[in-house]
Amino acid sequence: MQGLYRRGAGIAFFFAAVACGLFASATAWSAETSVPADSRLKAIAAKKVIRIAYRADARPFAFLNDNKEPLGYTIDLCQQVVKSIQQQFNLSDLKIEWVPVTVDTRFSAVASGKADMECGSSTVTLSRMKEIDFSNLVFVESTGVLVSANSNIHAFADMAGKKIAVVTGTTNERVVKEQLRLRSLDATIVQVKDRDEAIAALESGKVDGFASDKLLLAGAQVKNPEALVMLPDDLSIEQYAIVLPRGDWAFRLAVNTGLAQFFRAGKTNDLFERWFFGSRPGLLLEALYALGRISD
Numbered sequence: 145m146q147g148l149y150r151r152g153a154g155i156a157f158f159f160a161a162v163a164c165g166l167f168a169s170a171t172a173w174s175a176e177t178s179v180p181a182d183s184r185l186k187a188i189a190a191k192k193v194i195r196i197a198y199r200a201d202a203r204p205f206a207f208l209n210d211n212k213e214p215l216g217y218t219i220d221l222c223q224q225v226v227k228s229i230q231q232q233f234n235l236s237d238l239k240i241e242w243v244p245v246t247v248d249t250r251f252s253a254v255a256s257g258k259a260d261m262e263c264g265s266s267t268v269t270l271s272r273m274k275e276i277d278f279s280n281l282v283f284v285e286s287t288g289v290l291v292s293a294n295s296n297i298h299a300f301a302d303m304a305g306k307k308i309a310v311v312t313g314t315t316n317e318r319v320v321k322e323q324l325r326l327r328s329l330d331a332t333i334v335q336v337k338d339r340d341e342a343i344a345a346l347e348s349g350k351v352d353g354f355a356s357d358k359l360l361l362a363g364a365q366v367k368n369p370e371a372l373v374m375l376p377d378d379l380s381i382e383q384y385a386i387v388l389p390r391g392d393w394a395f396r397l398a399v400n401t402g403l404a405q406f407f408r409a410g411k412t413n414d415l416f417e418r419w420f421f422g423s424r425p426g427l428l429l430e431a432l433y434a435l436g437r438i439s440d
Contacts, residue, residue: 214242225403268384287378316357342356407436
């Protein structure tokens with residue numbers, strides 16, 4: 145899996161140039177800064193509780209262990225953000241209330257107020273910003289395709305005439321449709337409700353491939369890992385961020401301050417190695433971490 149993120153320096157430079165425009169300034173919170181009355185921060189500080197939405201099917205970014213406790217890369221990162229918010233507002237305590245969501249409900253949970261933030265594997269898109277907002281970027285991924293090892297499929301170009309499973313409503317669905325159009329490939333898109341359904345369809349032979357974020361594919365629970373292989377193609381760049389309420393600049397600033405503090409602390413390699421098979425981040429992700437070290 146380590147090779148998945150060893151992109152070229154040219155791509156890293158491009159990402160750095162683009163990301164400079166995406167990252168909002170995250171100056172340190174000041175006690176004199178007024179918090180708007182409608183900010184989620186008011187209720188969070190008053191109740192000393194922050195509600196974090198999580199998915200149980202986004203391993204290694206967010207999932208449940210045997211004790212039904214949320215774990216994962218983004219879960220760890222959000223817990224560091226919560227500690228920072230507690231310090232920023234001099235709270236004696238700040239408890240986390242975990243809110244389970246699915247791929248379909250993750251955004252509406254935050255938009256409706258059932259959760260204050262969502263920590264998982266959510267890609268930033270402009271259309272999603274019509275409903276919710278995002279923190280600064282926390283990860284960068286790519287769309288890949290998982291196929292049977294004995295299928296004689298060696299690249300995405302070989303998917304012509306095949307069936308490809310995608311989870312409905314994900315960016316992967318849009319990416320696969322666009323790649324099929326650009327490459328003039330005639331393949332059938334099979335929509336499924338979640339990753340478990342897609343893996344079951346692939347293992348039973350109902351579909352020939354399953355398209356999703358590569359590390360989500362690598363973290364999927366399968367019956368026989370050696371029976372499946374990932375194609376080498378990177379079909380997209382997926383920028384992950386923490387999902388936040390739309391228009392709540394004060395809360396977003398507090399979250400981004402926490403992220404900047406963590407990135408500056410130089411612990412990103414430890415976080416990455418813990419959740420991604422002991423490997424090291426590649427150039428593209430290193431660029432993201434460097435850009436995330438926004439100063440006070």
